[in-house]
Amino acid sequence: MTMLGTELTAYVLLVLVGFLPNEVWRWLGLVVSHGLDEDSEIVVWVRAVATAVLAGVIAKLTLFPPGALLLVPLPLRLVAVVAGVIGFFLIRRSVFAGVVVGETVLMGGTLILAR
Amino acid sequence: MSRPSSFALPACVPRAAERLRSNAPCETSNTTPMATQSPVAPPLAPPKSPRPFVAGLRTALTSVFSLVLFGTYLGIGALAHDFGFSVHWIVAATLLVWAGPAQVILVSALGAGAAPFEVAIAVSLSSLRLLPMVVSLLPVIREPGSPAWRLLMPAHFTAVSMWVETMRIAPNMPRALRVAFCNGVGAGFMFSACVASVAGFYLAAKLPSLLTAGLLFLTPIAFLISVTRNAKWLVDRLALALGLVIAPVLVVFDVGLDILWTGILGGTIAYAAHRWREGMA
Numbered sequence: 001m002t003m004l005g006t007e008l009t010a011y012v013l014l015v016l017v018g019f020l021p022n023e024v025w026r027w028l029g030l031v032v033s034h035g036l037d038e039d040s041e042i043v044v045w046v047r048a049v050a051t052a053v054l055a056g057v058i059a060k061l062t063l064f065p066p067g068a069l070l071l072v073p074l075p076l077r078l079v080a081v082v083a084g085v086i087g088f089f090l091i092r093r094s095v096f097a098g099v100v101v102g103e104t105v106l107m108g109g110t111l112i113l114a115r
Numbered sequence: 116m117s118r119p120s121s122f123a124l125p126a127c128v129p130r131a132a133e134r135l136r137s138n139a140p141c142e143t144s145n146t147t148p149m150a151t152q153s154p155v156a157p158p159l160a161p162p163k164s165p166r167p168f169v170a171g172l173r174t175a176l177t178s179v180f181s182l183v184l185f186g187t188y189l190g191i192g193a194l195a196h197d198f199g200f201s202v203h204w205i206v207a208a209t210l211l212v213w214a215g216p217a218q219v220i221l222v223s224a225l226g227a228g229a230a231p232f233e234v235a236i237a238v239s240l241s242s243l244r245l246l247p248m249v250v251s252l253l254p255v256i257r258e259p260g261s262p263a264w265r266l267l268m269p270a271h272f273t274a275v276s277m278w279v280e281t282m283r284i285a286p287n288m289p290r291a292l293r294v295a296f297c298n299g300v301g302a303g304f305m306f307s308a309c310v311a312s313v314a315g316f317y318l319a320a321k322l323p324s325l326l327t328a329g330l331l332f333l334t335p336i337a338f339l340i341s342v343t344r345n346a347k348w349l350v351d352r353l354a355l356a357l358g359l360v361i362a363p364v365l366v367v368f369d370v371g372l373d374i375l376w377t378g379i380l381g382g383t384i385a386y387a388a389h390r391w392r393e394g395m396a
Contacts, residue, residue: 010204010225017231018221019211021239026270029249030263043250045386048354050247052381054275054342055358056374057216057241061335063363066223067194068327081336088340096179098340099333107329 072110080106167292171299172306174284180276181307183337187215188308190330192315193322194219198226202316209312213274213305215334216241240374248278256285256293265294272301279341350389357381 061069062077069077084102091097175181188209195205200222212218217238224234249270256269277300285293315322315330322330346352358381365373 007201007204010200011207013225013231013234014204014208014211014221017225017235018208018217018238021235022212022214022217022242022245023271024239025242025245026249026273029246029273030253030266030270032246033250033253034263043247044350044389045382046247046250048350048385048389049378049382050244051342051346051351051354052358052361052385053240053243053374053378054338055355055381056362056377057244058335058339058342059359059362060366060374061216061219061331064366065331066219067197067331068324069331071324071328072332077332080332081339084336084340085343088343093344094179095337095340095344096182099179099183099337102336102340103329103332106332107325110325110328 072106073113076106076109076113080109167288167295168299168302171296171301172303173299174280174296175277175300175303176307178276178280178304180280180337181304183333184215184276184304184308185311186330186333187337188311189315189318189322190327190333191215191218191222192312192317193319193327193330194315195222195312196316196319198222200226202313205312205316206309209308210305212238213271213308214242214245215274219331219334236372237374240372240378243374243378244275245273248275249273252278252281252297255282256290256297258290258294261294269294269297269301272298272305274301274304275338275341276304277301279345348389349392350385353385353388354382357384 062081063074065077072080080102083105084098087101088095088098091101191209192202192205195208196202200208205222208218208221212221220237220241221234224237225231252273253266253269257266277297281297281300285296288296342355346355358377361381362373362377365376370376
């Protein structure tokens, strides 16, 4: 990525393949939200679709992770996710507490397994 | 939204909102001379004071999501470094794309030499969640009669972190200040993400791989917990559970467009169950 041509290609790709396919949902949301009632049936369905999509992204990032997360064995990744959710429910429904519990199990577990 | 628990500045925010409310009258009086000078001027000019913006910045920088974002973008910055992108490129990506999972996909897929069209589809599918978040956020902050372009920045700033914090706090503020507040929250989160992208890029070689793994784990764990927290209706809980199960099954059976099908299948089944239950009641 040192040559100007390659560098420029990287920016063109960023706009065409990163920015536009992502931003289109925000622009579409701007248009669709105009005069839409938050409690309408269509919004309930769209929200359910979005929640399922987000859940799918979460599952894929956990089960088929990119890069360094592959270092952590799959069973440990799953245990860490479950521990984080349990931590959230047990510790005053705090997102922060849940994240800390999940991360501690993930990284602590990896260290213990590596010994 | 469920009640905020121990989640970020419980004491400071109501006070900030109150201060803003008490400032509202003097803002209206500031606009009066303008309105008398020009009869065409709208009676309610947008607030000129930077205060709601600053309140938004403060909300973002003291929120738990700033830590999560900082860690996530530390990981994304390191990932960009490892795949051979420049530091300017990854900061531009954070400013323009502003969606964690999309950026992870963008960097790792482009870096691995995937076909641009496939990358665009994967990025787009991972960001589908932005549509309903924008659709539910904008009616909360919109001022009746104000031009649509004022909502362009809030729409661009929309992300899980900003959506959660704005939906929690903005409804308690005067409507005229909400867009500026919302922009402050978005800018605050984006600022921490940009700083983290740069830090992650330069730390990449020095970060132990275990720490990088932990940083990459922040996005799924923080998303899962905050979605769990916000899913108070059966339809949302069901969609969450179905999505977690359907996506891996589709990946294992090598079905194309797995995230799109996960959303349509999981969301529709959850919605159908919700309608069926309503019919029963």
